[in-house]
Amino acid sequence: LPSHYTLPSGDKIPAVALGVWQAGKGEVGEAVKTALKAGYRHIDGAWVYRNEEEVGQALRDSGVPRDQVWLTSKLWNTFHAPEDVEPALDESLQKLGTEYIDLYLIHWPIAFKKGSNNELDPELTANPYPTWQKLEELVDKGKVRNIGVSNFNIPRLRNLTANPLKYKPAVNQVELNYWNPQPELLQWAKENNLLLEAYSPLGSNKQVKETLQLPEVKAIAEALNITPAQVIISWHVQRGTVVLPKSVTPSRVVENFQVVKLPDELFNKLEKAATSHPPQRVLNPSKSWNLPFDVFDDDG
Ligand code: A2P
Numbered sequence: 001l002p003s004h005y006t007l008p009s010g011d012k013i014p015a016v017a018l019g020v021w022q023a024g025k026g027e028v029g030e031a032v033k034t035a036l037k038a039g040y041r042h043i044d045g046a047w048v049y050r051n052e053e054e055v056g057q058a059l060r061d062s063g064v065p066r067d068q069v070w071l072t073s074k075l076w077n078t079f080h081a082p083e084d085v086e087p088a089l090d091e092s093l094q095k096l097g098t099e100y101i102d103l104y105l106i107h108w109p110i111a112f113k114k115g116s117n118n119e120l121d122p123e124l125t126a127n128p129y130p131t132w133q134k135l136e137e138l139v140d141k142g143k144v145r146n147i148g149v150s151n152f153n154i155p156r157l158r159n160l161t162a163n164p165l166k167y168k169p170a171v172n173q174v175e176l177n178y179w180n181p182q183p184e185l186l187q188w189a190k191e192n193n194l195l196l197e198a199y200s201p202l203g204s205n206k207q208v209k210e211t212l213q214l215p216e217v218k219a220i221a222e223a224l225n226i227t228p229a230q231v232i233i234s235w236h237v238q239r240g241t242v243v244l245p246k247s248v249t250p251s252r253v254v255e256n257f258q259v260v261k262l263p264d265e266l267f268n269k270l271e272k273a274a275t276s277h278p279p280q281r282v283l284n285p286s287k288s289w290n291l292p293f294d295v296f297d298d299d300g
Contacts (some may be wrong), residue, residue: 001015001234001237001238001259001260001261002015002237003015005195005240005242007146007170007171007195008167008168008170008193009145009146009170011102011145011146013042013070013102013103013146013171013195013242014040014041014042014070014242015237015242015243015259016040016042016233016237016242016243016245016256016257016259017040017042017043017044017070017072017197017242017243017244018031018032018035018040018042018043018044018244018245018246018247018253019044019199019244019245019246020032020043020044020045020049020051020055020246021046021049021199021246022049022205022246023049023051023246023248024051024248025050025051025054026054027248028051028054028055028058028248029054029055029057029058029061030058030248030250031247031248031250031253032054032055032058032059032062033058033061033062034250034253034254035253035257036058036059036062036064036069037062038253038254038257039257040253040257041064041068041069041070042069042070042072042242043055043059043069043070043071043072044072044173044197044199044244045071045072045073045074045096046072046073046074046076046105046107047073047074047075047076047088047091047092047095047107048074048076048107052073052092052095052096053095053096053097055096056095056096056097056098057097059071059096059097060097066098070102070103071096071098071101071102071103072101072102072103072104072105073089073092073096073101073103073104073105074104074105074106074107074150074173075088075089075104075105075106075107075131075135076088076107077107077108077110077111077112077117078112078114078115078116078117080106080111080112080121080124080125080128080131081111081114081121081124081131082130082131082133082134084114085131085134085135085138086134086137086138086143089101089104089138089143089144090143093143099143100142100143100144100145101143101144101145102144102145102146103144103145103146103147103148103170103171104135104138104144104146104147104148105147105148105149105150105171105173106128106131106132106135106148106149106150106152107150107151108150108151108285108295109125109128109149109151109152109153109156109295110125110289110291110295111123111124111125111128111131118289118290120289120291120292127159128149128156128159128160129160129163132147132160132163132165133166135147135167136165136166136167139167146170146171147167147169147170148169148170148171148172148173149169149171149172149173150172150173150174150197150199151173151174151175151295151296152169152172152174153185153296153297153298154184154185154188154298155298157169157172157188157192157194161192168193168194169194170194170195171194171195171196171197171242172185172189172194172195172196172197173196173197173199173242173244174196174197174198174199175198175199175200175281175282175283176196176198176199176200176201176236176239176241177198177200177201177202177203177204177207177211177232177282178203178211178214178217178232178273178274179203179207179211179279179280179281179282180279180280180281180282181271181274181275181279182279183275186239186240186241190240195241195242196240196241196242197241197242197243197244198236198241198242198243198244199244200246200282200283201232201233201236201243201244201245202229202232202233202245203282204246204282204283206282206283207282211228211232212228212229212232213228214228214273216269216270216273217231217232217270220262220266220269220270223266224260224262224266226258226260227255229245229252229255229256230255230256230258230259230260231262231270233245233256233259234259234260234261234262235262235267235270235271235274237259238261238262238267239271243259281296284296
């Protein structure tokens with residue numbers, strides 16, 4: 001299996017990252033240190049996870065040089081107004097204690113009004129290009145090495161990339177798991193040289209138990225003498241995506257980094273099982289944000 005993917009910038013992004021969403025204060029630092037010791041060189045974070053200080057501290061404590069670790073952060077919905085983008089990034093840089101990050105994503109294709117945490121800004125939501133241009137400037141300033149998006153569906157990707165972009169989105173980070181494997185988006189991404197990153201790859205805390213108990217997953221685990229989590233994480237990399245398993249349990253952090261190529265027949269079986277049931281999204285904040293549409297609907 002590939003250990004890295006090459007982005008349009010030429011940078012190589014490690015295929016397996018530690019995800020730190022819902023990794024709380026007092027535990028995320030240990031998880032990061034355990035991960036770096038186990039060989040991870042990619043931490044996927046965001047401003048809104050409220051743990052960037054502890055992540056940065058753990059990275060410095062680990063002794064692993066900054067330039068050997070891939071750091072991702074994300075621009076929160078409140079800061080899409082062009083004049084708010086650079087200050088938002090600066091805050092993340094300052095918290096992480098670094099001069100640059102490797103990847104900066106627009107966290108959601110949803111802009112909130114300035115200073116608000118739930119009031120939709122319809123204009124900046126319909127047209128993310130002014131926000132994107134600011135991300136492009138951050139690349140030119142050297143504060144960010146690569147830029148991308150998160151939670152964009154195909155129409156929203158088309159809408160953004162219809163503009164005369166200086167840098168195209170290098171990645172789209174989306175929910176991908178057994179329950180919601182999004183084969184059409186994956187196909188579209190491959191055709192358009194866009195790398196997908198799988199968040200909640202195990203089904204998040206809501207569905208992880210069910211995922212790891214699936215008979216087809218358990219059967220592969222037994223056949224290959226690996227764990228169910230390793231089957232799922234390997235499957236993601238074999239599909240050609242970055243995978244971002246979250247854990248704050250040291251033994252699981254170590255376990256999740258061991259990916260192996262599944263024999264084609266077993267991979268195909270799992271792919272077929274995942275894509276044969278009606279897709280069911282595990283996470284969707286549209287209701288809690290009172291959006292007048294579903295953020296993932298094609299006409300959203
Ligand atoms: P914890 O962090 O307490 O170890 P996802 O990556 O899909 O978002 O899933 C994260 C959830 O899965 C968390 O509840 C995490 O628990 C749990 N988890 C992560 N890795 C494993 C594993 N190898 N085995 C069992 N549960 C896991």
